[in-house]
Amino acid sequence: NLSSIPENEVISSAELRLFREQVDQGPDWERGFHRINIYEVMKPPAELVPGHLITRLLDTRLVHHNVTRWETFDVSPAVLRWTREKQPNYGLAIEVTHLHQTRTHQGQHVRISRSLPQGSGDWAQLRPLLVTFGHDGRGHALTRRRRAKRSPKHHPQRARKKNKNCRRHSLYVDFSDVGWNDWIVAPPGYQAFYCHGDCPFPLADHLNSTNHAIVQTLVNSVNSSIPKACCVPTELSAISMLYLDEYDKVVLKNYQEMVV
Numbered sequence: 001n002l003s004s005i006p007e008n009e010v011i012s013s014a015e016l017r018l019f020r021e022q023v024d025q026g027p028d029w030e031r032g033f034h035r036i037n038i039y040e041v042m043k044p045p046a047e048l049v050p051g052h053l054i055t056r057l058l059d060t061r062l063v064h065h066n067v068t069r070w071e072t073f074d075v076s077p078a079v080l081r082w083t084r085e086k087q088p089n090y091g092l093a094i095e096v097t098h099l100h101q102t103r104t105h106q107g108q109h110v111r112i113s114r115s116l117p118q119g120s121g122d123w124a125q126l127r128p129l130l131v132t133f134g135h136d137g138r139g140h141a142l143t144r145r146r147r148a149k150r151s152p153k154h155h156p157q158r159a160r161k162k163n164k165n166c167r168r169h170s171l172y173v174d175f176s177d178v179g180w181n182d183w184i185v186a187p188p189g190y191q192a193f194y195c196h197g198d199c200p201f202p203l204a205d206h207l208n209s210t211n212h213a214i215v216q217t218l219v220n221s222v223n224s225s226i227p228k229a230c231c232v233p234t235e236l237s238a239i240s241m242l243y244l245d246e247y248d249k250v251v252l253k254n255y256q257e258m259v260v
Helices: 076-083 156-163 211-222
Strands: 010-020 033-041 055-064 069-074 092-098 129-135 167-169 172-174 184-186 189-191 194-196 237-244 250-259
Touching (some): 010 184, 033 069, 033 076, 055 069, 189 250
Antiparallel strands (some): 033 092, 172 189, 184 237, 237 250
């Protein structure tokens, strides 16, 4: 159900997050693999033969049933069709199959729930999540298309010198690389950026220098024992994140000073 997304929201990507619990089925490790397939339903079920759906595969993952964790699947193509292209939304289909379809394991599967019995207090925190990433048009998007660079053939030395000056550089932080994916539900990462480069004398206006940086650079020009001014951010912005708190509840929080 995407009705809660404002009409002026431009969706860039979407993820389906599913929570799966550990399944104990004996010591045979090789028999514990399952494949999870996520499909977009292309035709309404009422028009089809019962038990048969016309679908399109969106994402798939091979998992082992000895782990309890959240699994994330890319469903961007379907959500973009529903929002940007105004195509009909017939929902998603989830399929879990056993990797070894033998007579011994015939019919065995992982139970999938879209709801739990009343009184099950964990369902609010463990139910499937559809997480969308977008921009509402206010302010600047975190990722912007780079302008085409002018040809440096007329001023090659100036171009190389300019690239060494203090400026913002791209830095994508993947939460799985730093070990934060076990408590951050969404997003899987973000563009943090960082500042690096020289602060030459005299400091140009576009470097947004503070008065202290100007004075320090001036002193450095006559006394090399005093270091040059450092290249640091002048403005930081916030991002919103879904995370699991100490009670394993999903919480939405706005974290300040996360993006240069």
